[in-house]
Amino acid sequence: xxxxxxxxxxxxxxxxxxxxxxxxxxxxxxxxxxxxxxxxxxxxxxxxxxxxxxxxxxxxxxxxxxxxxxxxxxxxxxxxxxxxxxxxxxxxxxxxxxxxxxxxxxxxxxxxxxxxxxxxxxxxxxxxxxxxxxxxxxxxxxxxxxxxxxxxxxxxxxxxxxxxxxxxxxxxxxxxxxxxxxxxxxxxxxxxxxxxxxxxxxxxxxxxxxxxxxxxxxxxxxxxxxxxxxxxxxxx
Amino acid sequence: xxxxxxxxxxxxxxxxxxxxxxxxxxxxxxxxxxxxxxxxxxxxxxxxxxxxxxxxxxxxxxxxxxxxxxxxxxxxxxxxxxxxxxxxxxxxxxxxxxxxxxxxxxxxxxxxxxxxxxxxxxxxxxxxxxxxxxxxxxxxxxxxxxxxxxxxxxxxxxxxxxxxxxxxxxxxxxxxxxxxxxxxxxxxxxxxxxxxxxxxxxxxxxxxxxxxxxxxxxxxxxxxxxxxxxxxxxxx
DNA sequence: CTCGCGAATATGTCTATACATATTGAACCG
DNA sequence: CGGTTCAATATGTATAGACATATTCGCGAG
Numbered sequence: 001x002x003x004x005x006x007x008x009x010x011x012x013x014x015x016x017x018x019x020x021x022x023x024x025x026x027x028x029x030x031x032x033x034x035x036x037x038x039x040x041x042x043x044x045x046x047x048x049x050x051x052x053x054x055x056x057x058x059x060x061x062x063x064x065x066x067x068x069x070x071x072x073x074x075x076x077x078x079x080x081x082x083x084x085x086x087x088x089x090x091x092x093x094x095x096x097x098x099x100x101x102x103x104x105x106x107x108x109x110x111x112x113x114x115x116x117x118x119x120x121x122x123x124x125x126x127x128x129x130x131x132x133x134x135x136x137x138x139x140x141x142x143x144x145x146x147x148x149x150x151x152x153x154x155x156x157x158x159x160x161x162x163x164x165x166x167x168x169x170x171x172x173x174x175x176x177x178x179x180x181x182x183x184x185x186x187x188x189x190x191x192x193x194x195x196x197x198x199x200x201x202x203x204x205x206x207x208x209x210x211x212x213x214x215x216x217x218x219x220x221x222x223x224x225x226x227x228x229x230x231x232x233x234x235x236x
Numbered sequence: 237x238x239x240x241x242x243x244x245x246x247x248x249x250x251x252x253x254x255x256x257x258x259x260x261x262x263x264x265x266x267x268x269x270x271x272x273x274x275x276x277x278x279x280x281x282x283x284x285x286x287x288x289x290x291x292x293x294x295x296x297x298x299x300x301x302x303x304x305x306x307x308x309x310x311x312x313x314x315x316x317x318x319x320x321x322x323x324x325x326x327x328x329x330x331x332x333x334x335x336x337x338x339x340x341x342x343x344x345x346x347x348x349x350x351x352x353x354x355x356x357x358x359x360x361x362x363x364x365x366x367x368x369x370x371x372x373x374x375x376x377x378x379x380x381x382x383x384x385x386x387x388x389x390x391x392x393x394x395x396x397x398x399x400x401x402x403x404x405x406x407x408x409x410x411x412x413x414x415x416x417x418x419x420x421x422x423x424x425x426x427x428x429x430x431x432x433x434x435x436x437x438x439x440x441x442x443x444x445x446x447x448x449x450x451x452x453x454x455x456x457x458x459x460x461x462x463x464x465x466x467x468x469x470x471x472x
Numbered sequence: 473c474t475c476g477c478g479a480a481t482a483t484g485t486c487t488a489t490a491c492a493t494a495t496t497g498a499a500c501c502g
Numbered sequence: 503c504g505g506t507t508c509a510a511t512a513t514g515t516a517t518a519g520a521c522a523t524a525t526t527c528g529c530g531a532g
Binding site: 006007041042043045048063064065 | 515516517518523524525526527
């Protein structure tokens with residue numbers, strides 16, 4: 001009935017343990033010999049599962065040392081929607097994050113989006129400004145689900161911008177991005193030091209871990225000053 | 237010296253034949269038994285190479301029938317920069333493409349971008365308007381390299397929009413996209429029936445086949461009317 | 473204490489073999 | 503002639519064994 005090949009069952013079980021966060025980045029995956037014993041199969045079968053996980057970038061394998069859960073790469077390989085701080089410092093400009101507002105509250109029951117994100121818990125609601133070389137670079141509005149990330153209640157987002165903080169604390173996520181263009185409204189224009197109506201690139205990103213919503217962020221970039229770049233091509 | 241594992245060499249050679257276009261979509265890849273003979277190795281080794289190609293989506297395998305070069309999927313798996321026509325008809329709106337200008341000419345020698353694209357040949361230069369439900373949806377300026385796609389000289393882009401035509405004639409490409417936001421200039425605003433200065437989403441995409449530039453396109457979408465969506469997540 | 477060397481070990485590659493399974497094409501029968 | 507059955511075939515999965523190679527650990531020499 002099942003007809004799921006063993007090597008794929010092994011692969012799926014390990015993948016589940018990683019994606020759920022049960023095995024955090026850096027955690028040592030059992031040796032092939034241990035998995036052979038656990039599943040009662042030959043090494044080639046285990047090896048096929050582990051090689052597939054390595055190809056998919058979920059684990060890193062090192063001879064003699066063993067296999068380890070990979071840490072999520074900052075750039076999702078494909079679309080450079082990055083850690084803004086890393087991007088700016090890579091250009092050689094100074095970076096600063098100004099936290100404009102931070103609060104903890106329950107989800108607005110009239111906002112289906114917020115209630116879905118919050119689940120059973122509260123939300124952390126943040127607004128901040130990314131500053132590059134002394135000039136406003138992007139305005140960010142973020143919601144974080146405390147049900148998914150309880151540690152966020154105690155984090156100091158003035159010291160470490162929320163994007164970077166999340167990357168370091170919440171391993172491995174699925175993400176969906178929506179990209180559009182909007183004209184700057186008065187309040188936004190003032191914060192970004194632009195004229196009202198200037199074209200802005202609007203990026204809205206939601207991420208999940210193991211199917212559970214983690215965060216939603218809206219970022220506004222001065223359109224002419226910033227390009228998103230996406231590349232597809234021969235991998236490897 | 238080489239130290240390239242045999243299964244990977246097999247994989248790379250076949251991948252090269254596919255990406256270069258030598259083996260077009262639908263072409264039958266040699267049977268495992270044939271590849272065993274050609275490379276003088278065991279079936280498991282060939283199988284590893286072929287399974288990897290199948291996982292990567294480059295080939296499709298069918299028992300008893302053999303393995304075949306896959307046809308490129310319209311959506312590049314990751315970033316939905318789509319065939320605009322498919323997108324609009326999927327929404328249930330009528331679609332039309334209005335060809336505003338078409339010419340064949342040599343690359344402007346002062347434009348490094350154009351000369352690189354053109355290579356040794358001429359360019360096809362197109363401007364057209366995508367229309368959804370009777371209203372302007374996107375403005376498209378496109379260059380096609382005749383060196384890479386000589387058939388483009390005879391194509392009727394009024395009958396079939398260039399994006400769709402290229403997808404059907406030029407298999408498997410690498411691509412790079414740049415996304416930004418701009419304000420509508422007067423000429424563009426008129427074509428799209430918008431006010432001057434309205435925020436537009438600007439998508440510039442370049443594609444290559446086997447390292448050779450094929451086309452460059454700039455598309456302008458009314459920002460508020462259109463979202464680009466990118467998804468990353470558990471594959472499969 | 474440090475450096476270098478060798479042994480232990482986990483993964484990487486490959487072979488030869490076996491049986492399972494989906495699909496096709498052809499033979500066969502109503 | 504249409505439909506069913508059946509055997510041939512190519513891939514899918516799995517095994518047990520072998521040797522290669524990178525890396526680490528510990529030991530011993532300086």
